[in-house]
Each structure stands twice: as C-alpha cells, then as structure tokens.
Amino acid sequence: MASTVEELTGTAAIDPGIEDVVANSALNRGNTPPSDQTMIINMGPQHPSTHGVLRLVIEVDGETIVGLAPDIGYLHTGIEKICEAKFYQQVVPLTDRIDYLCPMTNNLAYCLAVEKLLGLEIPERAQYLRVLFNELTRIQSHLVWLGTHAMDIGALTVFLYCFREREQLLRIFEAVSGQRMMTSYVRVGGLSLEPPRDLYATIRTFLKEFPAHIDEYEGLLQTNPIWMNRLKGVGYLSAEDAIALGVTGPPLRASGVDFDVRRDMPYSGYEKFQFNVPVSNVGDVWARYIVRMQEFRESIKICLQALDGLPEGSIVAHAPKIILPNREQMKTQMESLIHHFKIVTEGFGVPAGEVCSSVEAPHGMMNYYVVSDGTAKPYRVHMRNPGFATLQALETMCKGRLLADVVAVIGSIDIVLGEIDR
Amino acid sequence: MYEPSSAIKGKPAVFEAHPENPAVKALADLATDAKFDRDELTITVTRESIIAACEAVKQNGYNFLEDVTAVDWYPSEPRFQIVYHVLSFSRKERVRLVVRLDSDSASLDSITAVWPAANFYEREIFDLFGVHFGGHPNLRRIMMPEDWNGHPLRKDYPVEGYR
Numbered sequence: 001m002a003s004t005v006e007e008l009t010g011t012a013a014i015d016p017g018i019e020d021v022v023a024n025s026a027l028n029r030g031n032t033p034p035s036d037q038t039m040i041i042n043m044g045p046q047h048p049s050t051h052g053v054l055r056l057v058i059e060v061d062g063e064t065i066v067g068l069a070p071d072i073g074y075l076h077t078g079i080e081k082i083c084e085a086k087f088y089q090q091v092v093p094l095t096d097r098i099d100y101l102c103p104m105t106n107n108l109a110y111c112l113a114v115e116k117l118l119g120l121e122i123p124e125r126a127q128y129l130r131v132l133f134n135e136l137t138r139i140q141s142h143l144v145w146l147g148t149h150a151m152d153i154g155a156l157t158v159f160l161y162c163f164r165e166r167e168q169l170l171r172i173f174e175a176v177s178g179q180r181m182m183t184s185y186v187r188v189g190g191l192s193l194e195p196p197r198d199l200y201a202t203i204r205t206f207l208k209e210f211p212a213h214i215d216e217y218e219g220l221l222q223t224n225p226i227w228m229n230r231l232k233g234v235g236y237l238s239a240e241d242a243i244a245l246g247v248t249g250p251p252l253r254a255s256g257v258d259f260d261v262r263r264d265m266p267y268s269g270y271e272k273f274q275f276n277v278p279v280s281n282v283g284d285v286w287a288r289y290i291v292r293m294q295e296f297r298e299s300i301k302i303c304l305q306a307l308d309g310l311p312e313g314s315i316v317a318h319a320p321k322i323i324l325p326n327r328e329q330m331k332t333q334m335e336s337l338i339h340h341f342k343i344v345t346e347g348f349g350v351p352a353g354e355v356c357s358s359v360e361a362p363h364g365m366m367n368y369y370v371v372s373d374g375t376a377k378p379y380r381v382h383m384r385n386p387g388f389a390t391l392q393a394l395e396t397m398c399k400g401r402l403l404a405d406v407v408a409v410i411g412s413i414d415i416v417l418g419e420i421d422r
Numbered sequence: 423m424y425e426p427s428s429a430i431k432g433k434p435a436v437f438e439a440h441p442e443n444p445a446v447k448a449l450a451d452l453a454t455d456a457k458f459d460r461d462e463l464t465i466t467v468t469r470e471s472i473i474a475a476c477e478a479v480k481q482n483g484y485n486f487l488e489d490v491t492a493v494d495w496y497p498s499e500p501r502f503q504i505v506y507h508v509l510s511f512s513r514k515e516r517v518r519l520v521v522r523l524d525s526d527s528a529s530l531d532s533i534t535a536v537w538p539a540a541n542f543y544e545r546e547i548f549d550l551f552g553v554h555f556g557g558h559p560n561l562r563r564i565m566m567p568e569d570w571n572g573h574p575l576r577k578d579y580p581v582e583g584y585r
Contacts, residue, residue: 073565080550081574085581116460119424243486243511246539257511264514319423351424355460356507356518358488367507371493384489384507392542421565 037061043406045074050410051148052417056394063402068395075421083381087347088114089188089324091378096182098383099419101141104133104173105361107186110381112267113357113368114188117350118322125313126190127269132306133176133185134268134359135299136203139210140169141362141414142292142299146217149289149411153230158220165213168206175199189323190316200307207300207307214296221289231286235397235409238283245396246389249364250295251413253279254287261360268359272309273302285412292414322348347376363387363414385419429459436463444482444510445517449475464518469530472521476506476536484508484517490533490543492551496577501525502553506533529554532561550575 044055053074059067079098083091095110096103108130115122122130147162170180176195177185185192221227237247242255252259260277262270278294280287316323324343325336342348352374358367364386371380390413397409430436436456440446445463446456452475455466467475476487488507495501500522509516521530532555533540544555545564552573555561563570572579 073563073567076565078574081579081581117424119460244538246487246489246537259511264511351426353424353429353459354464354493354505354518355462356516365488367488369489369491369505369507380493382489382491382505384491388542389489389539392539 038066041403045071048152051415054391054410054415054417054420056406058398058403058406060403063404065398065401065403065406068398068406070391070394072391072417072420075417077422079422080381080383083378085377087376088350088378089343089347091381092187093182093184095383096184097418098422099361099363099366099385099387099416100181101144101416102137102362103181103183104130104137104185105359105366106383107184108134108268109357109359109361109366109368109383110370111186111188112359113355113370114350114378116355116357117353117370117372118188118319119351120189120317120319120322122190122268122317123314124269124311126315126317128306128310129191129195129315130186130268131270131273132203132303132310133173135302135306136169136172138299138362139296140166140173142296143169145292145362145411145414149408149414150221150227152407152411153227155221155224155227158217161213161216161220165206165210172199172203172206175202187316187323189319190314194315200310203303204307207303210300211297214293218293228286230405230408231284231289231412233284233286234401234405235285235412236283237393237397241393241396242283245393247364247393248386248389249360249362250291251288251390251393252364253277254291255283256281261358261365265358267357273305275302285408288412349374349376350378358384361386363416363419364390366419383419383422385422387413387415387417387420391415391420424460429457431457431459436465444513445479445484445508448478448482452478462516462518464520466520466522469521469523472504472506472519473531473533473536475519476508476533479508479517479519480536483512484510486511487533487537487539488516490540490547492547492553492575494551494575494577496525499524502528502551504530504547504553523553528552529556531556532558534558549573552576 038059038061041058041060043058044050045053055071057069057071058065079094083094092107095106098106143162143166147159150158173183174180177183237255239256242252242257258279263277275298278291280291320339325340329336330340350372352372354371356367356369358365366386367384369382370378373379398406430439433453433456436458437446449465452467452471453465454468457464486509488509491505493503502523504521506519507516532544544558547553548555548561549563549565550573
C-alpha cells in the first residue's frame with residue numbers, strides 16, 4: 001500500500017473516504033495506521049446536513065468521536081484571483097457569490113474597503129439604507145439557518161415556515177435591486193438605486209408581523225423534547241478555545257465573549273442605532289440557538305430605527321468620476337456621458353495603499369483586505385470569512401460526543417461553503 | 423477624498439505620533455518599518471522575529487488573530503508580503519503585522535503555537551502562494567486538489583489557468 005499522499009496522487013481513482021492513507025493525511029496522523037479500535041467514517045461532500053459540499057473525515061470509537069478533520073475546497077472558484085483582473089466596480093457582483101445567503105453584507109464589506117481607500121464620504125441616507133438592508137439580510141440568513149438546522153434535527157415543519165417568511169424578504173430584495181439573491185445593491189460610493197416608495201410600507205408590514213412568527217418557531221421548537229435534548233449540552237466550546245480558534249459571530253457570543261463589530265467597531269453609521277448584543281455563557285448548541293433567536297428581535301429593532309430615522313437626500317456620494325451617473329443625466333448631459341464612458345471603459349483609479357474593513361455578517365466577522373497599487377484594478381482582494389475560521393473549531397466541539405451530534409453542531413455554526421472555499 | 427500626505431510613514435515618525443499605542447510599545451525593538459495610513463497601523467517585522475512579535479502583541483491585549491494572508495509583488499523584490507491582522511477585543515482596534523520575503527527564500531515560521539487559528543490560513547497561503555511555514559502541524563493544500571501544479575494566487579499564474 002502507498003504510504004504517503006504524494007505517492008497516491010495522480011494514480012487511478014481511489015475511494016478517499018475508505019482509503020486509510022488519505023484519512024490519515026486528513027486527520028494529520030502521519031503514517032500510523034488506524035488502530036483496531038477505531039473506524040474512519042467519511043461524511044460528505046454530498047451529504048444533506050453538511051450544508052453544501054463539506055467533507056468530514058471522522059474517526060469513531062464505537063459511536064464516540066475521537067478525531068475529526070474538515071476537508072474543504074470543493075467549491076473553490078478562485079474569486080480572489082478573478083477580482084485582480086476586474087475593475088473595482090466589477091468586483092461587486094463577484095462578492096455576491098461568496099456568501100450567497102448574505103450578498104448585501106458582502107457588497108457592503110467590499111464597498112467600505114474601497115471607499116476607505118478612496119476616502120469617500122457616504123451620504124447619511126445611503127448609510128441608513130445600507131443598515132436597513134443589512135439587517136433584513138441578517139434575518140433572511142438566520143431564517144435559512146433555523147430552517148435547515150431544525151430540518152437536520154428532524155423538525156421539518158419549521159423549515160417550511162422559515163422559508164415562507166424568507167420568501168417575503170427575497171421579494172423585498174427583488175423589488176429594491178431586481179435580484180432575489182445576487183443583489184449587487186450596495187455600490188462603491190452609495191447604492192445602485194433609490195428603493196421604490198411603496199416598499200417601505202411592505203417592509204414595515206413584514207417587521208410588524210415577524211415577531212409573531214418568531215414566537216411561532218419558538219413554540220414549535222422549545223416545547224419539543226427531542227429538539228431540546230439534541231441541543232442542550234452538545235458541542236461545547238469554551239471562550240478561550242473560541243478566541244484561540246478564530247471563532248466570531250453568534251458562536252463566539254454564545255461562548256460568553258461579548259464582541260460585536262456593529263457595536264464595538266461601528267461602520268456605516270451603526271453607532272447611531274440602539275440595540276442589544278445577545279450573549280450567553282453556556283457555549284453549547286442550545287446557546288447558539290438562543291443567541292440567534294434573540295438576534296432576530298434585535299435586527300427588527302434596528303430596521304425600525306432605520307425606517308423611522310431615514311433622512312432625505314442622495315443615495316450616492318458626489319464623486320462623478322467614480323459613481324456612474326443616472327440614465328437621464330447620461331442621456332442628456334455631455335459631461336455625464338463622458339464620465340459614464342470613462343468609468344465603464346477605464347474604471348477609476350484608486351490611491352495606492354492597503355485597507356481592511358470589517359462588518360458583522362450573519363455568520364460572524366467578515367473582513368475585506370484590499371490592496372491598491374494606484375490603478376483601476378485591485379491588486380489584491382482577500383476576504384476573511386467567518387465560516388473558514390469557525391470550521392477549525394468543529395473538532396473541539398465534536399470530540400468525545402456521539403456521531404449524531406456532528407449534524408447538530410454543523411447546524412449550529414451555520415456555515416456556508418461558498419464563503420469558506422471562495 | 424484621500425490625501426496621500428496624511429499617511430505617516432517610517433518607523434520613527436509612527437512611533438513618535440503614536441507612542442501610547444500598545445502595539446507600538448510592544449514592538450519597539452522588533453519593528454523594522456511602520457506605517458499609519460487611513461487610520462490603520464501597519465508594522466513590519468523580520469522573518470525571524472514573527473513569533474516573538476505575535477507573542478509581544480498578544481501579551482499587550484491583541485488577543486484575537488483575524489486572518490493571515492499574503493500579497494505577491496512579482497516581479498519586484500522582496501516578492502511576498504505576509505500579512506497578519508490581529509485584533510484587540512478590549513481596545514477594539516487592530517494592528518497589521520507584515521513580513522516581507524524574497525522569492526528565493528519564501529518560508530517563515532508558523533504561528534500556530536501562538537494562535538491555533540492560523541492553521542487554515544497558513545495552509546491557504548501555502549496552497550495558493552507557495553510560501554512554506556516551518557513548524558506547521560499539517561501543511562497540506564487546502565483549496566486546490568493535492569496533485570495541483572502551481573500556486574494560483576501568484577501574479578505569474580494566469581487568471582485563466584494553464585491550458
């Protein structure tokens with residue numbers, strides 16, 4: 001039998017999950033053969049509860065997990081490489097596709113980075129709308145989390161209810177950007193379009209009805225003994241481990257670390273909003289569930305404040321050489337036509353430098369590190385996505401637990417493989 | 423709009439402008455260059471002192487490693503810029519540590535002993551840039567297949583790939 005991965009690669013098709021050598025390599029055990037006591041189980045990449053194409057190599061002793069290694073990269077599309085070949089404004093649609101459950105958040109994180117490079121001031125109305133749609137995106141992403149998490153555990157009804165409410169949100173996104181999921185709504189310098197006037201009433205209706213729906217989900221789940229028993233005490237992660245392993249977002253706060261980028265390093269005017277940051281000291285799957293359920297209610301509060309305080313004014317900064325003119329100006333004014341032509345054909349130059357912008361995405365802290373060399377194309381774009389780091393903590397959370405708990409833990413860390421593999 | 427003259431460049435200027443910053447204090451000996459640009463502090467250290475630098479900032483409140491990444495400045499030398507973003511939860515600010523590497527010696531020490539979170543990030547740099555991390559517990563490709571040739575995020579690697 002071949003002894004190293006190097007010897008195996010390039011050879012005829014092997015079944016990687018069963019092959020001891022590859023499993024050894026994934027579990028990082030050198031060349032020691034697996035003991036007679038344990039068994040290697042391959043979970044994924046095509047597995048309904050791995051939320052995409054995550055492969056896990058799991059070593060079990062009986063039904064107890066003794067080792068676990070995530071194997072990622074099945075969804076690697078080279079977005080960071082493609083970004084380097086596009087103009088700054090052309091990167092925005094690519095950012096939608098990284099974390100397809102929170103496109104607005106990705107758009108915002110990227111645009112904040114480029115605006116920081118340019119030194120652009122964004123009008124207050126655009127900032128409020130960015131906050132509004134980011135919080136709606138958070139609700140939308142958490143709905144997908146709750147639905148799939150509950151479905152993994154076997155509570156199928158909640159999934160249908162969650163997607164019923166998510167559909168309303170996707171219709172709102174479609175009304176504002178023309179797209180249900182790949183919105184590209186946040187642009188460098190502001191927003192792509194003014195939202196339709198009657199949309200605010202639709203959002204208000206949704207926000208008015210949604211608290212009753214949260215009660216409905218909680219009524220379905222928190223009176224369900226199977227759900228309670230599958231979640232409580234499972235997948236424990238201590239605060240020290242969470243910080244050491246780079247965990248952010250709801251899993252970090254469920255481990256007792258009170259850190260939220262929105263409150264602690266405010267961006268896009270979040271300092272003007274009043275909201276609580278839910279924290280729990282328990283650190284298990286149940287605590288992550290509770291934290292996210294409370295975040296639903298906090299997001300509603302932020303959305304209502306954004307709607308109530310929405311200032312009048314422009315939705316784009318005044319920077320004609322960076323921001324595309326609207327259609328009417330472009331068709332009627334010579335100056336605007338020239339700017340439009342220049343931006344589309346040559347892009348806009350960005351002063352050399354490097355910046356890092358962070359936002360609180362639904363899954364955790366999302367950073368965009370953008371390096372400019374002074375040209376119209378980014379020299380380097382790096383995304384720090386929450387799921388990539390959180391996945392490293394999976395082994396800590398699962399070790400010593402039963403195999404069936406892996407499904408509950410994966411659901412609770414709410415990963416999206418698009419953002420992990422990029 | 424951004425004014426290039428607002429940037430503070432060079433170790434003496436930055437250390438004079440921000441003497442109270444804990445990262446500046448911690449790295450007084452180890453820093454070789456520094457920059458304060460667009461409200462972000464960047465400190466360059468040598469390849470040999472990266473572990474010492476990480477431990478120094480960690481002891482001064484920068485407790486959370488956000489990410490590790492790299493920039494390829496091909497064809498100029500030093501070619502690789504390894505970038506560490508470290509955040510302080512208590513001070514709510516970050517410092518960027520930078521190590522520059524020549525193309526003929528693209529390797530440095532792994533910081534997984536200081537922050538286990540660096541594990542995946544260093545594997546990613548190894549995979550996509552071909553920079554070697556000594557002392558890493560499991561340095562394998564992470565994004566690309568094990569038998570892939572080349573390192574896609576290097577600037578001399580075509581965007582369309584090799585055909």
